[in-house]
Amino acid sequence: MADSATRSVQRSILFSALDRYTGLLVVFFATAVLARLLSPEEFGIYAVVNAITSIIAACFQEFAGASYLIQKRELSRTSVQTTFTITLMISVATAFVLFVFAQPISRLFELDRLRYGIEISALNFLLLPFSGTMAALFRREMQFGTLAICNFVAGATIAVVSVGLAMAQFSYMAPLWGAVAGNAVLAVMLLILRNDFGAMRPSLVDCREIVGFGLYSGAVSVVNVFYGLAPQLFLARVLDFTAVGLYSRATASTQIFDKLVTQVISPVVMPAVVARHKAGGDLKAGYLEAIQMLSAVQWPFLAFMAVMARPIILIWLGPNWLEIVPLVQLLCIGNLALFAACLTYPVFVALGRVQDALISSLISLPPSLLVIFGASFLGVHAVAASALVTLPFQAAVAFHFLGRHLRIRPGEMVRSLFRSGAVTALVIGGVSICAALTDMQRLSSLAGLGLAFVVALLCWWLGLTVTGHPLLHQFRYAATGLARRAPGRWPSRTAP
Template sequence: MSSVQRSILFSAFDRYASLLLFVVVTAVLARLLSPSEFGIYAVANAIISVISACFQEFAGASYLVQKRELTRANVQTTFTITMVISAAAAMALFALAQPLSHLFEMPSLKRGIEVSALNLLLLPFSGTISALFRREMEFGVLAICNLIAGMVVATVSVVLAVADFSYMAPIWGGVAGNAMLALMLLMWRRDFGAMRPSLLDCREIVGFGLYSGAVSVVNVFYGLAPQLFLAKILDFASVGLYSRATALTQVFDKLVTQVLSPVIMPAVVARSKAGGDLKSVYLDAVQLLSVVQWPFMIFVAVMARPIVLLWLGPTWLEIVPVVRLLCVGSLALFAACLTYPVFVTVGRVHDALISSLISLPPSLLVIFGASFLGVEAVAASAILTLPFQAAVAVYFLGRQLNFRPGEFARALLKSGIVTAIASSGVIISATLTEAESLAPVVALMSGGVAVALCWWLGLVITGHPLLHELHRAAIGLVESLQGRRARYP
């Protein structure tokens, strides 16, 4: 088994274990907290996420991973800059908690922001060490640390929710989880010298971070903007509904994209160092991602009602149309996880910023206008904005990798056929189960079997490249297991 395949395997374990915890905790909290309480938590989390994205990427993970020859001074300076910025941001956020709560007309938001600011003091430690482990493809270590931290988040959040801590339960859970993650990584690495203050080579790090940080902030703010707009224009219950709908549509990200994302950049950088053709790498990856993401999103859209009933309960059924609209819009994001790593690898990180500045401001205006019309209108706006953003990113990538629109379309042809075949299976299954008024769990199981069988049939009919990749991965896994048995009979 290659190092990339092994890294993906460990990353998958990490993300799937985290997803399982997320599903269970969300199901419990959905029955303990109201949509309004979820909304307050979502807004506090959104504010922290935007700020943390700034300093994490300004001098953080991406620089450490993509640096060809990494020195001790690079690591120390990266940590120093990140720590200074995060401490300043934490103090500023603590001071601005009161004005922000007035802005959103929610006094209780103040406490949530103040406690959430503690996360900013912990992230420099976990972010720096995680980046070093990612660079070294040590995803097994990250999987263990993230799993333990996730269990802490789940336990603290549920216990405090039962104890009537309301929206503060998941906020305190997040702080406890980040503290455990930083502690675990520090104990595992045992390289406290990397945290020594230094400003050597700070000009190079800051130069990279200006573009990298700007890209991250712009994209994170865009992702969280609907919740902030809804909180200001409508109410926190709308934020809670939208945030739960978004969480459901992001299950694919947790199942696949977040498994691959930590591996993509170091793998692409290694392929570039070896003189590989990045154009073929990108187009091959596009084929593999689209044939998995498209059928999955169609399945979630069609089966949104039984999924919501089982996961969140009947009180959340009004998010079903929101989920369906977001799923349709998200079909355009099948290759989003490739965009930034490829730009960084070809040395054009500023193109990532330019493409974001072209596509995101108009998208934000559309979302802002839709916020006055309600949650469903905001979700419907994704059908316009997300394809536009994807088209701009692909245009800039095409200029760097020298592929034409026709080549990109041909790379997606087989995936489109497979998706059509898989979609017909799940739609027929959903129609039959609704006509017979079957229980949600039965509807989901029948729909899942139908889409899986039709998806596999589509792969075989089209001869999709994913079949070869699955076969190669299976052979690698079998050989790896046989090698272990030979060593340890």
């Protein structure tokens, strides 16, 4: 039974990885092209529009119950219908409000062009109820292969439309229209593949239970999303849209790890954690094991990004974006504290303590926002530097609440992370030599980056081996499993 559950999670992670990596590949090339077609100011306008609509989207998506559909033990037909109905009602109201307040918001930021961007983005809210509900049901059933196909086609649509319109001089409107086109494709594909139009029948049965869960879940989501996007809003109001564009691009570059790793496992984490808790599994042991694995990948990756930021930005985005190199370095260092971020909310949900997720956010995020707001008057570099204080503080508050429920002592956390720290130090040493050779122009940017990547992999593997890191055991376990299944899947050439 346990082996079957493990294989199910591993298979889900595989499909989730396929989903994210193919999508990331599309985004990587689209970003490289758009960075050469849009100026920092144009990208800054897009970033502000995206920030405003993303905050509202996060609110209604979680309020309406994507997490509710996943964590519900016995999901009835009426619960699905009610969740969709509430989502649709909120999304239509939200789109209407955005249309009405688009002009006042543009006046607040003293830029009339914001109005048209907000009105276009509001169209997405009319599509999200359909795609959000269907995607949540696929996630609940661990059907990540279907989601991977739909997300890839939608992502490709966004890229093609965005680049095409940018080449046609649509400026900051290009990625906004691209997002609308991609969401439309995603909604249509999910509806066709799910083929369950009865789930969209209006219903308000059990609405109090769904709304009760959504009040906490939605509040947690909107608080965290607002915090993540607040720097763009502060910079737009205090400085200018060029500063917003630089900071937003630096943030997006820093979040490559999230797209490569965290977003691969995040869709699987909540269903897997909830299933483990239902089966009576030890969440404390599972949590400590998970942070060992995550930190052994995240820390070396962010260290590599910080040390090699200049050649990465030069090759990927071009010389016009070299101003963001110090921003990327500061944000990478600050994000080292968030090694367990993707586990926090799912564990709270599994424990039935989703309200503690809200409380911890309300304790840590308001002071962090004040720090960021104050830093915005000192410039974009000060805003990036504030992450060195705010992100570790947020991680400490979250761990305080989780540690109390899981009975994890600080010493146990330190022991779990010690080996990952040693691995990261070894990677930094090797990559720093390559960075020095590149800075002295002994190597070109491309050659230096390629050499640094190889050296980082070798140092990482050496570190895992020397420290006897548990992640190495997981690799061996996975390799053994593949070897055992291989003979049955691929017959021998000598077989009759």
